[in-house]
Amino acid sequence: MPVISFASSKGGAGKTTSTIVLGTELAQGASVVMIDADPAARLFRWSQIAKLPENIEVIKSDGERAILDEIENASLRAAFVLIDLEGSASRLASFAIGESDLVVIPSGEEQQDADAAVETIAEVAREGRARRRKISAVVLFCRTNAAVKSRLEKHIHRQLVAATTVLKTELHRRTAFSALHNAGAGLRELDRSEFNGVPKALENAQAFTVNVIDILLDELGADADAA
Ligand SMILES: Nc1ncnc2c1ncn2[C@@H]1O[C@H](COP(=O)(O)OP(=O)(O)OP(=O)(O)O)[C@@H](O)[C@H]1O
Ligand SMILES: [Mg+2]
Known part of the structure; x- marks a missing residue:
């Protein structure tokens, strides 16, 4: 079953937020295991705040020696496996990227973000070469302004x-996205009287999810053609 990693060599790029957003949206129709592979464990912390649907499981990785088994076991029991990586290169990140069908690279709109994204794209390409297979990487712009671009x-x-x-969809800068870290669960569970912009954030989240599924389907088609 598809394994999707969230990677960026820049801290605070939006990896954990986009993992939560994609995981909770995919769980509308499929089982999802999210692996928190960042020692800071922010994804795991999020998972403890509010009750999650039965078809979402969040596990804390035991580190580089365990990650390959964790991914393999998760793939056996869930339709989608999402891995939230830490914001720097590591052996654990290399292992996870090497097992991924798709690597999502969140990026802001500053030069530092772009540099970090380019570095991460190169790392994904290196892992692909080492394993003699193509690993798809896509950039997801996060925390962007919904208005016209400078x-x-x-x-x-x-x-x-x-x-x-670069994914067509961006996760614009919205309180609804940052609120997930405090409220727990997904956008659909956020109290709309308390947080602004939930419907718009949900639109972004759904479009992002469709983008990811389309890419995975294209890959399946390409693999079938190659076989
Ligand atoms: N689209 C968004 N709108 C508003 N706030 C956002 C958005 N995406 C991320 N944030 C906020 O930016 C901060 C960093 O996001 P996040 O924790 O997802 O990044 P990260 O790449 O996982 O960071 P780290 O490398 O530290 O693990 C968080 O406080 C989060 O709430
Ligand atoms: Mg994180």
Whole structure:
């Protein structure tokens, strides 16, 4: 079953938030295991705040020696396996990327973010070469302004479009996304009287989920053609 890692060599890029968003949306129709592979364990902490649906399981990784078994076991029992990685290169991250069908690289719209995303794209390519298979990587812009883009922001987008696939959908900067870390569960469970912009955030989240599923389906098609 598809394994999707969230990676970026930059801390605070949006890995944990996008893991939560995709995981809770996929769980609307499928079983999901989310592996918290970051020693800071923010994803696991999120999972303890509110009751999650039965078809979501969040596990804390026991580290680089355990991750391959954890991924294999999770793949056997869930339709989707999501791995939230820490914000720096590590053996654990290499192992997880090497097992992934898709690596989502969250990025902001500053030069530092773009540089980190390019570095992470190169790392995914290296893992693919080492394993003699193509590992797809996509950039997901996070914390972006929903309004018109500045010249600098357009420039950053062009850089990343030249380097890899950039998802059409962005997770705009919205309180609803950051609130997930405190409220627990998913966007659908957020109290709309307490948090602004939940419907818009949910629109972003659904479009992001559709983008990811389309990419995975394309890959399946490509694999079938190659066989
Ligand atoms: N689309 C968004 N809108 C508003 N806030 C966001 C959004 N995405 C992320 N954030 C906020 O930005 C901060 C960093 O996000 P997150 O924890 O997801 O990044 P990370 O890449 O997992 O960081 P780390 O490398 O430290 O694990 C968090 O406080 C989160 O609430
Ligand atoms: Mg994180």
